Amino acid sequence: MCQLLGMNCNTPTDIVFSFSGFAQRACEHADGFGIAFFEGRGLRHFVDHLSAENSPVAELIQRYPIQSKQVIAHIRKATQGRVALENCHPFVRELWGHYWVFAHNGNLVDFHPRLHAAFKPVGDTDSERAFCWLMQELAKSHAAMPSVDELTRTLSELMPQVARHGTFNCMLSQGDALWAHCSTHLHHLVRQHPFGVARLHDQDVEVDFAELAQPGDRVAVIATQPLTVGEPWVAMQPGQLLAFVDGLPRP
């Protein structure tokens, strides 16, 4: 199974700590990885067919503290689609003059929606088909970028239509919000004042956020499985969709 990692903050924050723990999980998920960082409307998008454990690109990300309010990362264990760069998540498209980023964990069976509009898959995964269909249906539902709450309403109608076909844990962002949809496994955590110490599950690394963060900072981390011990991770429920804005989940 693939693993997802998302971050949504009220102030640009680097993901070095969380990504370091996440990358450790790549040994069992060795079919590529990817990560996308919004910087304002701009986007940095890194994908590699190498495992996040060995990839020089993953090494760069652990060394270069890119400041971002929205990050989506994925390590891949291929279920559908070859091991190839075009099948690495996250996927990116442009809609209404904004980049949209999507990553998926799960497996969709017999999911071949009609893609009759401007969004076509480049690779051959069920995940990219689902993303193209979501983009197509969003484009039909709104003429220009709606509010986050309106988008959440539309997505709460669209996501279950995909989820009927199988496991659909996914993350989506257009730079202002990060939506997480849970079919089976997704956990989230809000880090805010008073900050404490967190220790990575997968590595002997500890961080005291009280020393690093400002009192007003707030960061939501969303991941397939909790990345740290000593922090109050919350399990999402099957069928649940949350929009994270400024480091807080909104139903």
Add this chain to the structure above:
Amino acid sequence: MCQLLGMNCNTPTDIVFSFSGFAQRACEHADGFGIAFFEGRGLRHFVDHLSAENSPVAELIQRYPIQSKQVIAHIRKATQGRVALENCHPFVRELWGHYWVFAHNGNLVDFHPRLHAAFKPVGDTDSERAFCWLMQELAKSHAAMPSVDELTRTLSELMPQVARHGTFNCMLSQGDALWAHCSTHLHHLVRQHPFGVARLHDQDVEVDFAELAQPGDRVAVIATQPLTVGEPWVAMQPGQLLAFVDGLPRP
């Protein structure tokens, strides 16, 4: 003025040598850089608002020999649009299930085409507007991905319409071919058997391609100004459009 670098090959090749010379030119073009590599249908896309001289991302590219048949790189000196990640070239869109990559050097005056279809700029440069317009018009001209020669015919009608508005040196690729359009400055070079020694203009670095290349290898390099001494660079003519396929230019 910005600088462009493109590479088109008949076999996947790394661009480390050419990019090293190109990155040296970043001191006068310090408003960001970007590079995109096709790997089959997949794409690696790196942008940074830092200069290619100082960027950790540029350093990665000089260290990690990514093998690609189509590469487009750009170092930016802002003329229109703020210094921001969303204004860094190359730009990427998807059309007909293929990624398309575009970079531009020049300045378009009063270029505000009607963008009524699925391609909208994310940033605020004349260049991204031109790219969105080209994508829109290509999408209207063909129902699915046509041959390279058909695309060349369509582009030879579209490019002059943009070039009327100012300087339009640009490169475009969809993974199979690389189109170069010259308004003022673009040079190309074909490296093939018998291979010789090339020395970078901007750095005391020499490479003997006879030691590195196989007899059947062929690489076209396209750049704003020649990158090496001792090689037969050809200046493109104003208004000229060339499609590079398998390391050779086609008119």
